[in-house]
Amino acid sequence: MSGHGHEHGPGGHSGHSHGVSADADRRWLGLALALITVFMAAEVVVGVLASSLALLSDAAHMLTDAASIVLALVAMRLAARPARGGFTYGLKRAEILSAQANGLTLLLLGAWLAYEAVRRLIAPPAVAGIAMLVTALVGIAVNVAATWCISRANRSSLNVEGAYQHILNDLFAFVGTAIAALVVVTTGFERADAIATLVVVALMVKAAYGLLRDSGRIFLEAAPADVDPDALGDRLVARADVVEVHDLHVWQITSGQSALSAHVLVEPGGDCHAVRRDLEDVLRSGYGITHTTLQVDHAAEEVLQLALPGERETAGDPGHCEAPHGPVHRDEPHHH
Known part of the structure; x- marks a missing residue:
């Protein structure tokens, strides 16, 4: 990883x-x-x-x-x-x-x-x-x-x-x-x-x-009232080199203290560390979320072929997660 x-x-x-x-x-x-x-x-x-x-x-x-x-x-x-x-x-x-x-x-x-x-x-x-x-x-x-x-x-x-x-x-x-x-x-x-x-x-x-x-x-671990997790996932996946974001969780530890975790798949040639820094930046400046855990991996070939235009799937890369939680955000042409 x-x-x-x-x-x-x-x-x-x-x-x-x-x-x-x-x-x-x-x-x-x-x-x-x-x-x-x-x-x-x-x-x-x-x-x-x-x-x-x-x-x-x-x-x-x-x-x-x-x-x-x-x-x-x-x-x-x-x-x-x-x-x-x-x-x-x-x-x-x-x-x-x-x-x-x-x-x-x-x-x-x-x-x-x-x-x-x-x-x-x-x-x-x-x-x-x-x-x-x-x-x-x-x-x-x-x-x-x-x-x-x-x-x-x-x-x-x-x-x-x-x-x-x-x-x-x-x-x-x-x-x-x-x-x-x-x-x-x-x-x-x-x-x-x-x-x-x-x-x-x-x-x-x-x-x-x-x-x-x-x-x-x-x-109930709901997302903060001012954050729409779907829109946030779409925004993250629209960043350079990001192919897919899944298992995206946003919650509040206590009032005014949000946390986020996600699994991010990057294009095979992409720089995982640069992508992670970029996403952390987006989360900090756009949403005020500084407590983040991002697992960043290179995407396998089958994930790239799965990315059908216009679809957001709810099953992720079967090799990675037993049961992915929530929607899978894929990089598709209409996100840009």
């Missing part, structure tokens, strides 16, 4: 500056956590005394905010550990697990709040509107501060984005609660409390769906 593509470090070029930003991320998340925990304790007390479900739902939501930040911080710690033993990628996916857990807690909490809100729509209890209004206004201020803290951290991490979504939803929830409290105070319409809760539930479900979808894609 000619060149077995060399590896680049999992972080590509960004490896050096990352330590600093990870520490900064931890500080910002820690600050948001402190703000939220203190306020949440006060809010539970007021919510119980004022018998406001919207306030209690906000407090419950803040509890998951706090949990989501703790989870994010733990996941960052784990993800930063060097790869060793059986974990050859390290524990980078701990962050994706954390994002998935955040999505699930949002969904479960939403279901419980929806049930409670419907119950209160049917039989609304008396609500102390003034206490509810004051607490909601303070809640808005605390959440604006916490949202700002987290927006300073690196949100391209799905993990940090999970915590951010929790807190942003909470901010909307407080705005809803404040409006409901105003309605209760001015009109005495106590069902406003339950209606505000249902609006918050809708926002929670939307955020949960986004987190579960994105983390699910990474766990």
